[in-house]
Amino acid sequence: MNDIIKCVNISVYFNTGILRKQTNYVLKKINLNIQRGNIFGIIGPSGAGKTTLLNVLTNQISYEGNVYIDGNDTVNKGADLFKELSLCSVNSGLYEELTVMDNLLLYANTFGKGKKEVSELLLTTNLHECEQKTFSKLSTGMRQRVSLIRCFLNDAPVLLLDEPTSNVDPYTGSIIRDFIVKIKEKGKTIILTTHNMFEAEQLCDQLVLLNEGVILEQGSPNLIKEKYFQQPLLITCTMENGSLIDLEYPKEKVQLSNLIKDQIVLSIHSNEPTLESIFVNLAGRKMS
Numbered sequence: 465m466n467d468i469i470k471c472v473n474i475s476v477y478f479n480t481g482i483l484r485k486q487t488n489y490v491l492k493k494i495n496l497n498i499q500r501g502n503i504f505g506i507i508g509p510s511g512a513g514k515t516t517l518l519n520v521l522t523n524q525i526s527y528e529g530n531v532y533i534d535g536n537d538t539v540n541k542g543a544d545l546f547k548e549l550s551l552c553s554v555n556s557g558l559y560e561e562l563t564v565m566d567n568l569l570l571y572a573n574t575f576g577k578g579k580k581e582v583s584e585l586l587l588t589t590n591l592h593e594c595e596q597k598t599f600s601k602l603s604t605g606m607r608q609r610v611s612l613i614r615c616f617l618n619d620a621p622v623l624l625l626d627e628p629t630s631n632v633d634p635y636t637g638s639i640i641r642d643f644i645v646k647i648k649e650k651g652k653t654i655i656l657t658t659h660n661m662f663e664a665e666q667l668c669d670q671l672v673l674l675n676e677g678v679i680l681e682q683g684s685p686n687l688i689k690e691k692y693f694q695q696p697l698l699i700t701c702t703m704e705n706g707s708l709i710d711l712e713y714p715k716e717k718v719q720l721s722n723l724i725k726d727q728i729v730l731s732i733h734s735n736e737p738t739l740e741s742i743f744v745n746l747a748g749r750k751m752s
């Protein structure tokens with residue numbers, strides 16, 4: 465297998481309560497294999513442990529278990545780990561009083577890149593008109609995009625993106641998602657956290673559904689959906705005259721094909737499971 469990252473039995477606890485005597489496990493025996501060149505999603509509601517897991521991967525907190533990158537335990541890597549992993553969370557490593565261009569040139573120059581590369585990245589993320597703006601004057605969506613570019617400029621093979629589209633409008637969200645796909649096309653491995661199931665389905669090659677520190681399910685979005693696919697499937701056809709016809713598949717598949725052949729069907733909707741509905745069934749709660 466071409467795994468770039470492997471997590472074995474990862475657990476994290478914090479001591480809480482009066483005198484910090486209560487041990488609260490926020491990740492419980494997590495096992496992950498992340499394949500090179502994939503977009504890997506860590507999906508879960510607020511408090512599920514997504515950021516904690518990223519902090520484990522970047523060795524920023526204490527944990528039980530082992531994390532391997534390219535077969536080597538990350539605890540032995542020290543600061544060199546950040547040559548292999550680049551963490552993007554909003555505002556991280558950016559200076560409030562510098563312009564967007566100056567902020568990014570600081571990183572670009574360190575990694576042998578210059579103004580040309582930064583300008584191209586600003587254009588790709590629709591930020592070209594902001595390059596002379598001071599970072600402190602940017603909106604959340606602009607900050608997210610600058611942070612993402614900074615993270616990409618590090619030249620690390622693995623990028624960790626903590627909720628890259630949270631608190632942004634749908635248009636900015638789609639620019640960010642397109643940029644993430646472009647980063648993947650450059651051969652990078654991307655690990656992202658999100659509560660957005662649409663985003664997870666659209667972007668991720670593999671994902672884990674995380675709830676209260678436990679993995680409920682993992683795999684590709686399609687394989688997970690296939691696993692929970694149950695027959696009979698209810699199919700609702702909206703006809704040209706506005707009427708709705710419900711059919712059961714496979715029992716009524718002949719009627720369904722006759723209907724499509726003989727009449728004008730404007731839309732077909734089926735109640736196949738979504739990642740959201742699978743999560744709700746497994747966790748007994750909604751994503752947000």
Ligand SMILES: Nc1ncnc2c1ncn2[C@@H]1O[C@H](COP(=O)(O)OP(=O)(O)OP(=O)(O)O)[C@@H](O)[C@H]1O
Pocket residue numbers: 478479480490508509510511512513514515516517
């Ligand atoms: N330093 C800490 N001390 C005590 N508990 C903590 C600490 N950091 C995180 N936690 C707890 O760990 C759990 C997981 O937090 P985490 O930030 O990883 O969740 P998350 O899935 O990233 O949530 P969100 O989507 O809201 O960012 C939460 O219950 C949180 O309160």
